[in-house]
Amino acid sequence: MFSSRTRSTRRGNTSQVERHSILKYPHRLNFYDRPPIDDITIEEFETCALDRLRVLAEIESSFVRNRPWDELKSIALEQCKTYLPLNASSATAQPIDAERKKDHIGHFVLRLAFCRSEELRRRFVKAEMALFRVRYDSDDAIEREEFLNSRDFDWVPVPDDEVKMYNAELIAAASSYRDPRDRTPLDTQKYYKVKWTRVPDLVEKRRVFLKAGMAYVPMREQSSIVFQEFQTNLEKALEMTAKALPRLDEDTRIVPILDNLSQGFLAGVSSEWTASSSSGNGDELTADMIDDLSKKHFPMCMRNLHECLKRDHHLKHFGRLQYGLFLKVLGLSIEEAIAFWRKSFSNIPDDKFNKEYRYNIRHSYGLEGKRANYAAKSCQQILCNDQPGSQDSHGCPYRHFSADNLQTALLSLYSSQGLTAGDLPEIMSAVKQNHFHVACTRVYEITHANYGVKKGEGVGGGESITHPNQYAAKSRELEKAKVDAIKTEMKGDVDVIMS
Numbered sequence: 001m002f003s004s005r006t007r008s009t010r011r012g013n014t015s016q017v018e019r020h021s022i023l024k025y026p027h028r029l030n031f032y033d034r035p036p037i038d039d040i041t042i043e044e045f046e047t048c049a050l051d052r053l054r055v056l057a058e059i060e061s062s063f064v065r066n067r068p069w070d071e072l073k074s075i076a077l078e079q080c081k082t083y084l085p086l087n088a089s090s091a092t093a094q095p096i097d098a099e100r101k102k103d104h105i106g107h108f109v110l111r112l113a114f115c116r117s118e119e120l121r122r123r124f125v126k127a128e129m130a131l132f133r134v135r136y137d138s139d140d141a142i143e144r145e146e147f148l149n150s151r152d153f154d155w156v157p158v159p160d161d162e163v164k165m166y167n168a169e170l171i172a173a174a175s176s177y178r179d180p181r182d183r184t185p186l187d188t189q190k191y192y193k194v195k196w197t198r199v200p201d202l203v204e205k206r207r208v209f210l211k212a213g214m215a216y217v218p219m220r221e222q223s224s225i226v227f228q229e230f231q232t233n234l235e236k237a238l239e240m241t242a243k244a245l246p247r248l249d250e251d252t253r254i255v256p257i258l259d260n261l262s263q264g265f266l267a268g269v270s271s272e273w274t275a276s277s278s279s280g281n282g283d284e285l286t287a288d289m290i291d292d293l294s295k296k297h298f299p300m301c302m303r304n305l306h307e308c309l310k311r312d313h314h315l316k317h318f319g320r321l322q323y324g325l326f327l328k329v330l331g332l333s334i335e336e337a338i339a340f341w342r343k344s345f346s347n348i349p350d351d352k353f354n355k356e357y358r359y360n361i362r363h364s365y366g367l368e369g370k371r372a373n374y375a376a377k378s379c380q381q382i383l384c385n386d387q388p389g390s391q392d393s394h395g396c397p398y399r400h401f402s403a404d405n406l407q408t409a410l411l412s413l414y415s416s417q418g419l420t421a422g423d424l425p426e427i428m429s430a431v432k433q434n435h436f437h438v439a440c441t442r443v444y445e446i447t448h449a450n451y452g453v454k455k456g457e458g459v460g461g462g463e464s465i466t467h468p469n470q471y472a473a474k475s476r477e478l479e480k481a482k483v484d485a486i487k488t489e490m491k492g493d494v495d496v497i498m499s
């Protein structure tokens with residue numbers, strides 16, 4: 001396994017060998033040495049990257065939230081299951097090659113998007129490293145061994161007599177991490193020699209014995225060499241890609257996609273949540289219900305727009321657009337939307353409203369002009385596009401409010417839902433790191449604690465907020481589940497009384 005050029009697999013495991021020879025991608029793990037050479041459509045190009053970005057963004061959010069490694073790992077695996085499944089070669093019923101191809105393409109598209117600044121490169125390498133580690137840790141042990149055998153890691157097995165010769169030094173190095181109760185004699189362990197520069201983390205923690213520029217790495221620390229190699233390769237590749245990138249600038253189809261991907265990653269948000277159910281709980285929405293709903297279920301961007309609308313009886317163009325599309329996806333019919341805006345713009349006479357606003361409302365519902373079905377704006381779009389001026393109310397408060405105003409607004413809007421001054425430092429810390437959606441997710445958790453939402457759970461399974469309608473829909477689902485549970489409980493009580 002550890003001889004650098006061995007390519008053998010388990011003795012007698014011929015079916016595995018045969019299967020590997022059939023697969024175009026024989027290993028689940030990938031160092032991404034070569035770019036994909038197949039023809040792909042522009043949609044495939046974008047989808048593969050977006051799905052990978054969803055996983056990487058959740059990994060980044062986990063870093064910002066200081067999640068322990070095991071929690072990060074389970075969230076990343078859950079995200080991978082949904083967006084980037086990567087089954088073991090033994091899962092013969094799965095489209096293994098197609099999954100690995102998607103993984104391969106997605107990685108290379110994101111390299112193009114994230115090679116363009118030092119900040120993007122650093123964050124991309126960190127998230128990709130974590131993803132590789134999650135997969136490495138969760139890989140089938142035999143398949144991982146085959147993958148390691150397929151590469152030249154340039155590690156030299158230390159002969160037994162050399163291990164015996166340096167036994168005292170190896171014991172001294174091992175004492176920094178070895179459990180004192182572990183009585184396994186060190187001279188029975190396997191060691192590998194690599195240049196010390198290849199395992200800086202182990203050297204820094206004094207976990208290896210150094211001799212003549214070589215680090216003696218015990219077998220249990222072998223993964224450090226692999227991870228370091230992955231990181232070094234990726235850093236070099238990103239720099240080379242950055243140099244080659246100007247040639248791509250002429251491709252007008254690809255550059256906007258790359259811009260969008262990198263912009264989203266910088267804003268801390270990867271993806272667009274898509275509204276599969278418009279209202280969140282199946283009820284018909286009416287204009288009169290909006291005020292109450294906003295207090296219980298709206299994220300801060302929409303809550304702020306609603307409060308500004310109540311205060312000023314008016315919203316400027318981008319505010320109307322952001323809020324109107326949100327309400328449409330929430331489930332407000334066109335008739336109710338016109339009623340809502342008519343009532344809200346109470347200082348404007350009927351003829352002015354009909355002339356200047358009714359058309360735009362109908363337009364956003366696809367009933368005028370080019371009759372397009374406009375989607376509600378995602379967090380990424382709200383964070384990155386149409387930056388608000390001082391007189392505007394649209395945008396994301398976590399990004400666009402000053403720190404003082406944000407804290408005051410948080411307390412005034414959400415204290416009735418359980419948010420206290422003691423919660424502010426954690427929220428503001430995410431804001432300071434430009435992870436606005438992490439701050440929003442934390443506020444969701446705090447304000448939905450009475451529904452049983454715990455810290456770190458996000459909108460379910462640790463997932464972060466990526467869309468205002470996702471926030472509202474999940475919040476309404478929680479309320480509906482609680483009401484249904486109470487109804488069931490009451491029905492049970494009535495049945496008992498009647499029987």
Ligand code: SF4
Pocket residue numbers: 299300301302378379382383395396397398436437440465466467468471
């Ligand atoms: S993070 Fe998204 S949902 Fe939350 S306030 Fe900002 S834009 Fe709205």
